[in-house]
Amino acid sequence: MTATEHKEHIHKIIYRLAEQGLTQKDIALATGYTQAGISHTLAKIKSANGVENYKVGKPSGRPAKLKRHQRQELKRLLAKGAKANGFPSDGWTRMRIQSFISVRFQVDYSLPHISRLMTRLGYSLKQPQVKDTRQRSEQIAYYETEVIPELKKN
Template identity: 35%
Template sequence: METLEITKDTDIKEYRRQLIVRLSKHDLTQEEIADVVSCSQGLVSQTLQNYATDGFSGIASVPHSGPTSGLDSSDLATLEQLLSKGASDYGYSEDYWDRSRVQKLISSHFGLDYCLSNISKILQKIRWS
């Protein structure tokens, strides 16, 4: 029998699933467990089914990495070099960079289209904000 271990790194959703499994060992109904844990009976049922099928790994949290960035570290270094040349090197009469200009530079040089809010995040990564 596996031992469920709750540590400081256990996230709240995983903790809730572990609690559901522990409470099920005390002969509570799924409805009673749902009431104690403040969740739906469906979540209790799914959690217990996952635990029965896969044990602890069936209820463990899985990190979500999210989408990958279109610009890798090499691209960011290249972008920084391009920006260092100045906006006038790219046909602008006034030598300043704004998000719209950086957006156009990234699109033309790397073939990637970013919204303006993501341009701000990219500029923060290369300390140009």
């Protein structure tokens, strides 16, 4: 079901609830719309001479640059990791994603939009973890298992 079909379906439910005698306030509570939204929807249905003739218009706003199948492909490619997609190290940054989308799909996005796109794809922004490269895991394990317990005894 497309977004437009879904919206039409909800609007038909609103109309049926209004026909059953529910108040706009009750319909708003049941559907998650505002009372003003319910009033507006019912007025549009009335001006269309009934729910049978009512059609939701095209969504306003600019069409997405990446089509649905491209966004799905992007999500699949991102899941493989940056290294698998030709970058020297693993880990995605907004700039890497921006350049990857530009090369792969010939679509240019601003960095703030990359953040919004990643959120829509189910990703969250995280600060990179800084790790001291001078640490030696063997030495840390030795201190944690041998030295620190010995110090606690004394």
